Amino acid sequence: YENHSVSRICHKFLRSNPNHNSLPVSNAATRRTNAQFTHHVGSGEFRQNHRWPNENGNDIALIHTPHVDFWHMVNKVELPSFNDRYNMYDNAWAVACGWGITSDGGSQPDWLQCVDLQIISNSKCSETYGHQPDGILCVATPGGKSTSSGDSGGPLVLHNGGRLAGVTSWVAGNGCTAGLPAGFTRVTHQLEWIRDNSGVAYY
Secondary structure: OOOOEEEEOHHHHHHHOOOOOEEEEEEOOOEOOOOOEEEEEEHHHEEEOOOOOOOOOOOOEEEEOOOOOOEOOEOOOEOOOHHHOOOOOOOOEEEEEEOOOOOOOOOOOOEOEEEEEEEEOHHHHHHHHOOOOOOEEEEOOHHHOOOOOOOOOOEEEEOOOOEEEEEEEEOOOOOOOOOOOEEEEEOHHHHHHHHHHHOOOOO
């Protein structure tokens, strides 16, 4: 959403960067070791949601990067419209992508993996995990198709309209192939925070 901001997950960022010194940001990588280019950004360019981890559903951070020129190999995923900030996208289909393990106990793949998933209501998700706040978005994972360890921070993009619905946050404690709902940070719930902390005006 603009050429200089990237959304990220707080827990992934903090675990991989405990000293908050710098972070590599790779662009347009379909192979894990072969990005089109990589920026290294300093700690002053990170902003995490101050409500995390004390308030579930706020596992998100922003990274301010140098300007990126978009072309057919490098492009953005648009945020939902600000008018959609109360849209829960229940039953909508979306695609999640990442570099997570492809089986419990497995290793990371060399190539980017994507899976189509259906968003479920928070009331349905709460049947498995107890109450889930509006900041959490859950997807069904039938047949063991799910996000997994290593996917955190990756996008969940709506089939209809191609906008960013969620950012991968967590999976069931008993494994990604258990068939239990997987959780994302709900982007519509964060639109005001993104607007206030990115310096980018959008509608």
